[in-house]
Amino acid sequence: MTEPQEPQRSVSSRQNIRKWLLVISFLLIPVTIFYISPVIIMMGAAEGIVTGGILLFILIFFLSLFVARLWCGWLCPMGACQEIGSPVMKHTVADGWRNWIKYGVMALWIIVIAYSFYGAGGIHAVDPFYGTVNGISISSLDILMIVVIIFSGIFAIAYFTGRRGFCHILCPQAGIMVAGRKIRNIFGWPALQLNADAALCIDCKKCSKECPMGLDVNGMVRKGEMEKADCILCASCADTCPKGAITYAWRNK
Numbered sequence: 001m002t003e004p005q006e007p008q009r010s011v012s013s014r015q016n017i018r019k020w021l022l023v024i025s026f027l028l029i030p031v032t033i034f035y036i037s038p039v040i041i042m043m044g045a046a047e048g049i050v051t052g053g054i055l056l057f058i059l060i061f062f063l064s065l066f067v068a069r070l071w072c073g074w075l076c077p078m079g080a081c082q083e084i085g086s087p088v089m090k091h092t093v094a095d096g097w098r099n100w101i102k103y104g105v106m107a108l109w110i111i112v113i114a115y116s117f118y119g120a121g122g123i124h125a126v127d128p129f130y131g132t133v134n135g136i137s138i139s140s141l142d143i144l145m146i147v148v149i150i151f152s153g154i155f156a157i158a159y160f161t162g163r164r165g166f167c168h169i170l171c172p173q174a175g176i177m178v179a180g181r182k183i184r185n186i187f188g189w190p191a192l193q194l195n196a197d198a199a200l201c202i203d204c205k206k207c208s209k210e211c212p213m214g215l216d217v218n219g220m221v222r223k224g225e226m227e228k229a230d231c232i233l234c235a236s237c238a239d240t241c242p243k244g245a246i247t248y249a250w251r252n253k
């Protein structure tokens with residue numbers, strides 16, 4: 001059966017759009033950070049309040065059933081912070097035990113949230129704007145300083161561990177999306193994924209060099225294994241490949 005393929009497009013146009021989306025996401029941090037912050041979610045849970053962050057993560061989980069970690073590649077401000085700084089990050093995060101830490105962080109985070117709701121006597125309210133002032137997250141110099149320190153930490157982790165090191169190692173949201181993708185892979189319904197034709201590959205390794213997650217994309221193409229937990233479906237590899245060996249595809253497993 002012929003698989004549906006994406007139409008040919010300018011290499012740079014899609015990546016330009018992606019990079020601009022990441023820049024905008026980064027610039028909007030003063031507005032959006034409380035809707036994304038795992039800490040604000042825990043603070044709300046301690047008062048029995050379902051915050052905007054919980055609603056967002058439920059949405060991201062359901063989206064991951066169809067588009068895996070597309071959020072990380074195209075919209076996440078934490079990812080944006082690391083990718084904007086990637087020109088000074090020369091090394092990549094190696095496969096291994098460190099990539100498993102995020103699942104432990106996710107499990108701990110979910111347990112703390114559940115326990116906090118339990119301690120608060122259950123859910124008392126839903127407040128998407130919890131913690132914000134007129135919908136704005138950074139409403140004082142103190143909050144600004146805390147956010148700057150947190151994002152400096154995220155950048156430092158990536159700087160010392162490798163490109164998008166925080167996404168690889170510590171992000172609890174990554175684990176939620178990986179779980180969504182695993183569920184989809186069990187049932188095999190149509191979803192966005194990478195498709196590769198090894199016969200077209202000339203082993204130039206441009207795809208591996210461009211991958212913001214530092215994956216060995218050339219090796220993935222050669223092995224015919226394009227499904228990776230740490231792939232954020234950014235399409236940089238597809239848009240870099242001079243032979244069109246990699247494409248986005250919407251298909252069954």
Ligand code: SF4
Pocket residue numbers: 194207210211212213214215217230231232233234235236237238
């Ligand atoms: S393998 Fe391709 S789509 Fe996945 S993260 Fe790397 S460059 Fe992006």
Ligand code: SF4
Pocket residue numbers: 200201202203204205206207208217218221240241242243244245246
């Ligand atoms: S960029 Fe394309 S041709 Fe080059 S190694 Fe990757 S898949 Fe092969």
